[in-house]
Amino acid sequence: MTLSTEDKIRVLLVDDIPETRENLRKLLYFEKDIEVVAVAMSGEEAVKLAKQYQPEIVLMDINMPGMDGVAASAAISATVPGAQIIMMSVQGETDYLRRSMLAGAKDFLIKPFSGDEMVNTIRRVHSLRPRIVAPVAADVPSHMVTMPGSSPKKENQGKIITLFSPKGGVGCSILATNLAIALRSTAECRVALVDCSLQFGDIGVLLNLTSSHTIAELSDKRGHIDAEVLDIILTPHVSGVKVLLPPAHPEQADLLTADHLRETLAVLRRMFDYVIVDTASAVEDKTLAIFDLADRILLVTTPSIPAIKSARLFFEVTGALGYAEDKIRLILNRAERQSGIGPEEIAASIKHPVMLTIPADDRAALVSVNQGIPLMMNNRNSPIAQGALKLAQALVVELSPAAEAVAAPAGADREPAGILGRLLRK
Ligand SMILES: Nc1ncnc2c1ncn2[C@@H]1O[C@H](COP(=O)(O)OP(=O)(O)O)[C@@H](O)[C@H]1O
Ligand SMILES: [Mg+2]
Structure with a gap:
């Protein structure tokens, strides 16, 4: 001793x-x-x-x-x-x-x-x-660092990264959880994870987190959503990530509007360095509100013909809506050699480069999902955790102030009118 x-x-x-x-x-x-x-x-x-x-x-x-x-x-x-x-x-x-x-x-x-x-x-x-000790922690009450008007980080807004897939079951949620933890552990920063799959969100299951506080509590707080309110509703995960859980009952999803989500994300990005948003597989007003505010939209797909077809349609629609292509990143998940469709073919078919390919690892994914312990916590060498780490590192670089300074601002203006409404106004 x-x-x-x-x-x-x-x-x-x-x-x-x-x-x-x-x-x-x-x-x-x-x-x-x-x-x-x-x-x-x-x-x-x-x-x-x-x-x-x-x-x-x-x-x-x-x-x-x-x-x-x-x-x-x-x-x-x-x-x-x-x-x-x-x-x-x-x-x-x-x-x-x-x-x-x-x-x-x-x-x-x-x-x-x-x-x-x-x-x-x-x-x-x-x-x-x-x-x-230092007043920069995720654990520090948010009103200490984020009260409107008093924030020294005013210029330095957090980054919103959303994961989306036109088809369910491709790995958005598993990637969202692992990406959030990867950002928290590699960049050592404040990370929030928001489950905007409002009807059947399963982030709570994937993280083995339960709480009586969910995003549904914001339904009657429109116009008054602030850091203090969110601080109460966010549920801490052992990784240090703070989680905004989805409503406990699917019908509560209807009580939340695109405006609620806009307001919430705007406050969260002042409280956190990164806000990761998981979404439901539908391009509707609420999803578009998230896309508008997002710094990056990670489009997750798998090497199957229906998924690729949906991804291509997605690029067509978002292109027509005026989202800069550069704001969207294509992630190829569950890439199996035997699928016969490689990343190059997919990139050529969708006419968009594949940012990252994550191999299939059925066993690890299943164990992790069933235990409610993300692979980033206990199996960092698994392909999915490694993929999340690479993604986190790439995003930290891409979204750094230096990289942003040379990139043009991206994104469509706020127009809460659904895809068709927006297209007709173009
Ligand atoms: N790389 C992967 N390898 C194997 N299984 C995966 C992989 N990524 C996701 N899965 C599995 O696919 C299923 C759907 O994942 P999930 O994240 O819930 O998809 P989504 O949110 O897109 O609906 C889960 O059971 C998960 O374990
Ligand atoms: Mg999901």
Whole structure:
């Protein structure tokens, strides 16, 4: 056991197996920015040492006799708020893991993991920590940073990225969740995820999130939707993403109009750096309101003839409506070699380049969807999580102020009159 020095990341190691404790300690020994300040061999000892040493990171074994990692995490989260917990588990403990995330763990490592994986996770989780102190965190009450008129970030509006597909079932929602988490973890910024698939939105299921607060509460607040109202309605996910859940009942969708969505998104973009919007598969007034405000429309398609046909029609319609082509990015999801249709053929057929191809990974997708744990949380190497990461990185670059300065502003004016109405007015 050694004592701390000022600038290092202070780590508490917790594992009941002596060899594991020793191995972890050795792996961290040579990291100049990390210091193991204490080592505990049980949950009870971990709680005691956490209070005593006030570590910034707790590497916690999930499965220990007596007080297990989940109970110890809950106790540490309650008593040492500065400590960020990273849970260590073996494959197959997903239910356990889910409970530990609810108990306050920030991330997890699946054993066996490499030294690099561990060190990267420690640094990543630690880098999110100062947000509690600095007034830029997603956790900071939004009215502190976003009250109209007082916002120092007035010029710096957040970016709205929406995912759309003319056909359901192509992966919009799974990509929306993973993209939001990828942005949050790579760009370390404030991210909101809005489920505008108002009738049958399933973002809550994909994130295993439930709340009595949903977007339906905004129905009688038209003209008065502000950061304070939204702060109450947004549901926090363990990843740090704040989620605006869809109405609990499909009929409530009718209570929300395109104006509600416009107002909501305009406020959200002042509160967050990125606002990710999942949509229903219909080009109607509400969807067009989202498209108008969006900085990017990610059109998700799959390598099947009906999906490609719909995507082509989509470009025709959005072109006729005056949306700049450059605002729309084509994402090819569930790309299987055996489909026989490659990205080049699709790009040629739709006359629009494919920004990103994401391979099919049926098993990982199914497990993730059924567990309510996005792949970005526990299977970052999976093709879908990797795709989301690449997408996040590309969008951060594309939407940076420097890149925007050279790009022409895009988008049609607000015209709430449906596709036909808008076309007739052209
Ligand atoms: N790359 C992929 N590989 C395999 N299955 C996928 C992939 N992307 C999505 N899926 C699966 O497709 C189904 C529909 O995804 P979802 O995100 O709900 O689509 P949408 O929102 O477009 O209706 C889900 O069951 C999901 O697991
Ligand atoms: Mg969906």
